Amino acid sequence: MIFYPNEKIGVFIDGANLFATARSLNMEIDYKKLKTFFAEKGRLIRIFYYTAMIDDADYSPLRPLIDWLDYNGYTLVTKPIKEFTDDQGRRKVKGNMDIEIAVDMLALSENLDHVVLFSGDGDFRRLIEAIQRKGVRVTIISSNSTQPSMIADELRRQADQYVDLAKIRDDFARPRSQNPQQAQSIENDDFDEDGEYYEDDDDYEDDPQ
Template sequence: MTEIHPNQRVAVLADAQNLYHTAQSLYSRNIDYSSLLEKSVQGRELTRAIAYVIRAESPDEERFFDALVDIGFEAKIKDIKTFGDGSKKADWDLGIALDAVTLANHVDTVVLCSGDGDFARLCSHLRHEGVRIEVAAFKNSTADELVEAADAFIDMSEREDTFLL
């Protein structure tokens, strides 16, 4: 495991859908992405920040995507898919995992902003590769296996005023 040091190279990968739905269901509030990025980096060297978002044709979403870029995130946008039966699907799990594995050789730490337990195996793999894994999410909606697989867990619900608008 890589210890924290000032010149540590950090990548921040934010699962915007996971964060949005959790913040809405628990607090009826939105995420403060500027604070999330600042607290995730913690004075270290930011190598890359990516926010994974879904285009759902909602009002103001383009403004949100632009705001993410202004904050310092690269916005990766996926269109929501509607199937013949009317069901909809869109998620970034595979894209986040591929980016994390690709970035592993270029960073010391990956900060994964998601509570999705599907990422526990990814965390274990990255730790095996010598990458420090930090998870930032709301404890009430974060899978235990994800918390256990990380080197550090930032419970965003302990600092609502920092992480929520």
């Protein structure tokens, strides 16, 4: 990745998309290492993490991650997920955060030199184009090393630089959890790159510590 020492950097993480990509690469993200990585590359102005959550749940296994990020320099953006049943009778949970990411990125872009987006969603292509017209460089981090690929071709083409998460895994990865219940929960959550997933079991837990 190419960064310049005095660049003002903003990092935007589509939580569900990053989780799905990392899981496909058989890795878990160390969010402390991730934040430190970008803080050392330039002037890290803000690092956002976006995720949808079950609003009425007594306890969500996602909560430890959210709390940790909130106390450790991340800007958290959350909203309640929408639940419905598909044609096969499966409970589908929709948690798309595209609008929230777009609004924040456009608002902050006036004060940035470099935007980093963790997502492979092709819907962001026009957003990235608009950011680039403001003179801001854009790096996309996702993966085409997975089957299927997690990065939309149009988004990859639009970016100033594209980085495959598989090639920088040592910068962000931590040892995978040995907790059998956590591993089973992660296996049973079938995410797609748009932040939608089928739940056959409870929510996953992703404690970064």
